[in-house]
Amino acid sequence: MSTFLFAVPPLTGHITPLVAVADRLGALGHRVAWSGEPTLIRKLAGEDAEVHLCPPGPTDLEARGAGLRGYAAVQFLWEEFLVPLADATHDAVAEAAVGTGADLVVADMQALAGPVAAARLGLPWVTSATTSGSLRDPFAATPKIRQWLDALFADLVERLCPRAVPPLTPATLERSPHLVIAFTTEALAGPADPGGPSIVWAGPAPRQRDPGRGAMLAAAGSGPGGLFPWTWRDPSRPLVIVSLGTVNNRVGGAFLRACCEALRQLGDRVQGIVADPLGVIEQAPDNVLARPYLPISRLLPHAAAVVCHAGHNTVCEALTHDLPLVVAPIRDDQPVIAQQVVDAGAGIRLRFGQATPGLVAAAVTDVLANPRYSRAARGIGSSFRAAGGAAAAAAALVSLAEEQGR
Missing domain, CATH: 3.40.50.2000 (Glycogen Phosphorylase B;)
Incomplete structure (x- = not known):
């Protein structure tokens, strides 16, 4: 050995x-x-x-x-x-x-x-x-x-x-x-x-953990924000998840607020869940849930699209679940990953500092309505599962x- x-x-x-x-x-x-x-x-x-x-x-x-x-x-x-x-x-x-x-x-x-x-x-x-x-x-x-x-x-x-x-x-x-x-x-x-x-x-290489306290907490949706309110979810509406990963929240306030407003504009057509660890969203609209912690592995199977910063792990988690993306890269390798998403046909790229609510709403609407994005995401997800x-x-x-x- x-x-x-x-x-x-x-x-x-x-x-x-x-x-x-x-x-x-x-x-x-x-x-x-x-x-x-x-x-x-x-x-x-x-x-x-x-x-x-x-x-x-x-x-x-x-x-x-x-x-x-x-x-x-x-x-x-x-x-x-x-x-x-x-x-x-x-x-x-x-x-x-x-x-x-x-x-x-x-x-x-x-x-x-x-x-x-x-x-x-x-x-x-x-x-x-x-x-x-x-x-x-x-x-x-x-x-x-x-x-x-x-x-x-x-x-x-x-x-x-x-x-x-x-x-x-x-x-x-x-x-x-x-x-x-x-x-x-x-x-x-x-x-x-x-x-x-x-x-x-x-x-991608997700961890397969044995059942235990940590796994039970994750299954319950427990975390810094307490138990996740699963009863809020309306399965008849497509779910959009918004996340900037673990290290970008200091610069993400304006972007998260723009996403929240974009989802408000889409109204009853969607539900949105926003990862907001710093509490920058003071009052979310009725169709948006802002939480400091998201049980992301439990939410992704129920989602229809993901809005993110093009971090590699977040992108791969979304595509593992065949989800199209709206990506707004911030720094480091994120522009490269964002361009890979676009070149593969699995999403739309926005400029992080210029992502107005109208642009976010248009991009989310497009990836949800146009089947070519979902088709490309499924192809990548299939390659992930076969790898x-x-x-x-x-x-x-x-x-x-x-x-x-x-």
């Missing part, structure tokens, strides 16, 4: 898909250890998860970067967060790999300490692409940005592992030459760059570990 070390950043959406893979590897008799922030990992992977502590890295990032957009946000992400995080954590990841006797390091695409530590130790590593934004070069059309990022990566490699054999390069730092696990499919992401690394298109999810990802990791161990 093999030992796998999962290196992850302190970001919920980048840990969640790997939790299901870790469960699968454990069920097959393999050992999985984590390198990262213990509280968050154990919250997601369970209290019994083996976690090796990493330093926290930069702090106060959400407040400092909240108002940034476009390439300013990209620059902030890499220069202020991800590269400093690698500087702070690469020694801890290497120590965890040595201490556990890891056969393979599985590094999230934004946990650069993973490939750095693996290259220093001569271990194979796999890139976990928890978002499809990195499967094709998002800066191919902007060579100056590409050169800036490559220079940033080259400097990191020169500082942290200049004598690695084979040498670590900006390209292999970003995507492992051994294997990339993509938690999506080509039906959404499109084909990867030709000549790139080997990719396993695993599709294999956590089982396919785990099988690929086991195969590579066995191959490298020969």
Whole structure:
């Protein structure tokens, strides 16, 4: 049996898909250890998860970067967060790999300490692409940005592992030459760059948890906002879910209010449920329910469409349930994911800062009324279900570990 070390950043959406893979590897008799922030990992992977502590890295990032957009946000992400995080954590990841006797390091695409530590130790590593934004070069059309990022990566490699054999390069730092696990499919992401690394298109990897207190609370719809009022739901009207994920709420007030007003304009034709953790919607109309917490996995099977920020996990959750989307990307890889949704025919893209109630209402009306959006969403959902999810990802990791161990 093999030992796998999962290196992850302190970001919920980048840990969640790997939790299901870790469960699968454990069920097959393999050992999985984590390198990262213990509280968050154990919250997601369970209290019994083996976690090796990493330093926290930069702090106060959400407040400092909240108002940034476009390439300013990209620059902030890499220069202020991800590269400093690698500087702070690469020694801890290497120590965890040595201490556990890891056969393979599985590094999230934004946990650069993973490939750095693996290259220093001569271990194979796999890139976990928890978002499809990195499967094709998002800066191919902007060579100056590409050169800036490559220079940033080259400097990191020169500082942290200049004598690695084979040498670590900006390209292999970003995507492992051994294997990339993509938690999506080509039906959404499109084909990867030709000549790139080997990719396993695993599709989304939701966790299959054993019954227990956490599962019972989720089934009841319990959370920070209390029990979910299921009796409010009118099944005769299409349900539209609005969510900006877990890290965008500081900048989302105007957008959420615009969505709420758009749904009011649609009146009895729809019902809407809005995730509003900061309470920016003071009074929702009768056909809209605003809640700080949504039991999203329970709501999606009853929904007809999703309005969101084009976060990869939210998009994939919606498409897993064959739901068309209205996407308004904010930053980071979200514009890339939003364009994938549009190119695949599964939704409509709006500009986040210019999404008036009228534009939102028109987009929601279109994705609900035009069958081509639902048809495209069903095609992507079918590809997700056929891809294999956590089982396919785990099988690929086991195969590579066995191959490298020969």
